[in-house]
Amino acid sequence: MAKAELPLHAPGTQLDKGYIGQSVPRANAQRLLQGRGSFIDDLRFPRLAHVAFFRSPYAHARIKRLDFSKASKAEGVIGVFDGRSVAEYCTPWVAVLAHLKGIKSPPQHAIAIERACWQGEAVAAAVADSRSQAEDAVARIEAEWEELPVVVDMDEALAGKRVIHPELGDNICFKRELDTGGVDEAFATADVVVEDVFHFGRHTGVCLEGRALLADYNAAEHSLTVYHATQAPHMMQDIFSRHLNIPEANVRVITKDVGGSYGIKVHVYADEMATAALSVMLRRPVKFVADRLESFVSDIHAREHKAKVRLACTSSGEILAFELDDLTAIGPYSVYPRTSGIEGNQVVNLTGGPYRHQKYRAKMHVVFTNKNVTCQYRAVGHPIAVALTEGIVDLAAQKLGMDVAEFRRKNLIPDDAYPYTFPSGIKFEKLSHHKSLNKLLQLMDYQKLREEQLRLRKNNIYRGIGLAAMIEVTNPSPAFYGVGGARISAQDGATLRLEPTGMLTVMCSVTEQGQGTEAVFAQVAASAVGVTLDKVRVITGDTAVTPYGGGTWASRGAGIGGEAVLLAGRALRSNVLDVASQILKADKATLDILNNEIINRLTLETRMPLAELGRVAYFRPDTLPIDFQSELTVTRHYTPRQYGFTFTNGIQASWLEVDPDTGFVRLLKHWCVEDAGTLINPMLVDEQIRGGVVQGIGAALFEECLYGPDGQLLNGNMADYLVPMAGEMCDIVCAHLETPTRQSQLGAKGVGEAGTAGAPAAVMNAINDALAPLGARVTAMPFTPQRILKALGKV
Amino acid sequence: MKAPSFAYARPGTLAEAFDLLERHGEGARILAGGQSLIPSLNMRLSSPELLVDITGLAGLSGIESLPKGLRIGALVTHAQIERSPEVKRHAPLLAQAAPHIAHPAIRNRGTLGGSLALADPAAEYPACAVALDATLVIAGKKGERRVKAGAFFKGLFETDLRPGEILAAAEFPPADKAVFVELARRHGDYAIIGLAGTQAASRKRFVFLGAGATPILAVNASKASSLEEAREVLGKDLDPPADLYHSSATKLHLARVLLERAWNKL
Ligand SMILES: Cc1cc2nc3c(=O)[nH]c(=O)nc-3n(C[C@H](O)[C@H](O)[C@H](O)COP(=O)(O)OP(=O)(O)OC[C@H]3O[C@@H](n4cnc5c(N)ncnc54)[C@H](O)[C@@H]3O)c2cc1C
Secondary structure (H helix, E strand, O other): OOOHHHOOOOOOOOOOOHHHOOOOOOOOOHOOOOOOHHHHHHOOOOOOOEEEEEOOOOOOOOEEEEEEEHHHOOOOOOEEEEEEHHHOOOOOOOOOOOOOOOOOOOOOOOOOOOEEEEEEEEEEEEEEEOHHHHHHHHHHEEEEEEEEEOOOHHHHHHHHHOOOOOOHOOOOOEEEEEEEHHHHHHHHHOOOOEEEEEEEEEEOOOOOOOOOOEEEEEOOOOOEEEEEEEEEHHHHHHHHHHHHOOHHHEEEEEEEOOOOOHHHHHOOHHHHHHHHHHOOOOOOOEEEOOOOOOOOOOOOOOEEEEEHHHHHHOOOOEEEEEEEEEEEEEEOOOOOOOOHHHHHHHHHHOOOOOOOEEEEEEEEEOOOOOOOOEEEOOOOHHHHHHHHHHHHHHHHHHOOOOOOHHHHHHEEEOOOOOOOOOOOOOOEEOOOHHHHHHHHHHOOOOHHHHHHHHHHHHOOOOOEEEEEEEEEEEEEOOOHHHHHHOOOOOOEEEEEEEEOOOOEEEOOOOOOOOOHHEEEEEEEHHHHOOOOOEEEEEOOOOOOOOOOOOOOOOHHHHHHHHHHHHHHHHHHHHHHHHHHHHHHHOOOOHEEEEEOOEEEOOOOOOOEEEHHHHHHHHHHHOOOOOOOOOOOOEEEEEEOOOOEEEEEEEEEEEEEEEEOOOOOOOEEEEEEEEOOOOOOOOHHHHHHHHHHHHHHHHHHHHHHOOOOOOOOOOOOOOOOOOOOOOOHHOOOEEEEEEOOOOOOOOOOOOOOHHHHHHHHHHHHHHHHHHHHHHHOOEEEEEOOHHHHHHHHHOO | OOOOOOEOOOOOOHHHHHHHHHHHHHHHEEEEOOOHHHHOOOOOOOOEEEEOOOOOOOOOOOOEEEEEEEEOOOOOOHHHHHHHHHHHHHHHHHHHHHHHHHHHHHHHEEEEHHHHHHHHOOOOHHHHHHHHHOEEEEEEEEEEEEEEEEHHHOOOEOOOOOOOOEEEEEEOOOOOOOEEEEEEEOOOOOOEEEEEEEOOOOEEEEEEEEEOOOOOEEEHHHEEEEOOHHHHHHHOOOOOOOOOOOOOHHHHHHHHHHHHHHHHHH
């Protein structure tokens, strides 16, 4: 059989995969490096207006009076608006999903009306000829406030003495319980029980490009074009349409270059909805680019969990059961439309994930607080679940006096146990935990490292090794959002068109956020059709052009979008061969496409260039049989369905040194072995892993949104909020296994979040390994010098 | 984060600069490397009417050897100090400190004068200037005056500079030995705490940054005859203010660690 008909991973075959598996450079890198990218802030329109928002200085306050008289008269001002006036054009939303039973949240408006519920919530908007003038106008808005009591602490929120939204009855947004049964028995009979409480700081994803959009309403046709730095153009098209009451067909969302997203840009933001509404109100284009200071108080935050976890095992080290109690705070609103219940839900789903125990009980509460909202950020829930699991697993190994690698080997789900159903109900198609562990130990030379560690301890040098096995949700099926009623597409589509010149145009609904999606699609398309990479042009991010789809999130771009491209490519290839067989009067089965030419499949001799085929098909179809019509544009879609999610697995290791005098942590080396299924572009995969690891290290060592007792964000700027920087990072060694998913022809599982999922746990375990001889242990991220010094009893 | 509008002037002579500063009074601000001032404008923390850019003034740049020490013009950048062989030879403390200041792009523009005039308590140069007992040369309409570094730093972001004056240079006497150490969680950040230590004629001087409103000369620790004693009495010298991530007690602990490290190098 020819390559076009087989899955790329068909057993027992040696297929030519073309560009798939090659580290070819990405086509857009040159344009971006030459400064010729096109980000929202690069766009210049006639009559373009700029908006700046007046944001609440209080975490919780009633708006008694807003006075725009001075602001309206400021130079260049077009208009100043409050929540009521914008609400006439934009309806509020409530972020709940039917499958998260009992989840509740109050309606949220584009601009707050009557009351601000967090410091930074927009309560008025000033539109002017320039951003600077809009900011001048904002400074002239006068407001009178009545401060309300704030709820900032999670436990206080749960206890519910003060309720933020009285109409909801309590501060609980969502809760979930899960029990396989038999947990109490397992703990009662266990030889060893370990228990600990872990804290995860609230942090945020700092994108190189802030959130940005330019909304351009055209009153003549009641249409809205939004240039939007988003991960989900079709979702936003639907949302702009429904909340601004413009027919969906009249709304077009265009996503050009995006400077990083990490989940930050997949949500509905009130200020962005307001910007679109203002464009409709003013009948002119309006631009909003969030600056750094407002990003910190308005981009979604994430994490902020406190969780107690217990593990029961036998004296020989066999894990019997896990028990979890997680508490997480999300700010005053569940975020639309994905809700803020998902991260906690993931923690419940994934804790204990790599191991083969069968008993599991979990309890989880998501509570409202008067802080900025939180929602899905790269690796949603995974960093928490992995750190809880791996932290308690290390503690159990320590208590048993077992080597941590051995303990894992004993308990990881065997590589031949698949398909496998985990106690939380999730199903794994095929994972490779043991192969990954072996590869990691070899890669890092585990034994030698342990010897070095012991040797150095004699000189009072405290180094630690931390391991973190993980599973990662990728390629979600409609079970993730769609079944809950969210209009978020789990399917994606690709259109491929052979141009008259033999060029190949690819249009895909998955977007490019800077991670190289377009490069990957070009590789898949070129390989599937049989053209060279230089012949391929990829278009993404335009609801008027590409097929309908979900966009970029949940490590789904390559696995779902890539599969749609592959299927479309194969169909196009077949159509091209139909045309060739007509022109050449040859049996289709004897023909193939290679390097932009129709060739004889057996002899490989050239029959005709694709450019010639294109000329005939488009300009001289009169020379083809009267009943033949060439079809050189093909669209295909793909939805993962057999499993709720495709799962990847991997394992990370961290090697670091703790200075017991200063509490400083110096990273020495980091390893990640990941099984992402079919690798399309290993270089891009490695960079995804490395970037993800660095974001995970940020959570472990640096990043935390610090709030005062009054709900004020204390470090909302780039000087005080510490993102990880190159100077503190170490080499990150990546290695791969390829266990393709057999749900798709391509077999790619996804890789965008794996690094972030496992790194915090690896770093935590390494720090605790280093501190162990000193009798100290830390469990609250980020591990600041002060926290480590406290654990050491030095301060 | 767009600066409010302001006027800009780039005088060619000191006389012109003094004239502008006098005419605009409170509304005028001196602009040197702009690495502190421009961010503060963009964050709308200040809104001067006029920026008087002094980078066109002759006589404020250059590194010059003196019979005893080194004179460094106010406009000399951090990068120039970092790379200067004269600084390495005659004021090695500054050469050690410069790489800790921010990042290369900022060091390329930021100036010695700007750093001293700003008087950020966590900045490196003010502590070095006090440790070396530098003399600051201040130019004013009526002429030049000279102030010892110890008297120049008066409070939080507060110096002895009077309205209309320009810091022209700093003169650094030599030291027999010098050591600069600091702790910052990320390279280039303002330090949690830092220490500029010198020894001249077997007299030690330990000056801490990030330990108070100004550079703090640890009087007792500097006089101590043993490390143990110095560590002990440092508690009398310092009462460091907590920052976002570190309590006062943590900073004092870290100060003791630095003291020990510096002591062992002097
Ligand atoms: C990201 C970042 C990190 C930084 N990290 C550090 C750090 O770790 N350590 C550190 O020390 N600094 C740090 N800085 C600040 C940097 O060193 C500045 O360059 C320096 O503080 C000010 O010098 P400047 O020439 O840029 O002054 P400007 O910003 O131009 O001016 C600063 C102030 O001094 C006044 N001024 C300037 N020159 C004179 C003069 N000759 N006479 C009188 N008044 C004058 C100005 O009016 C203004 O008030 C950092 C800056 C940034 C942006």
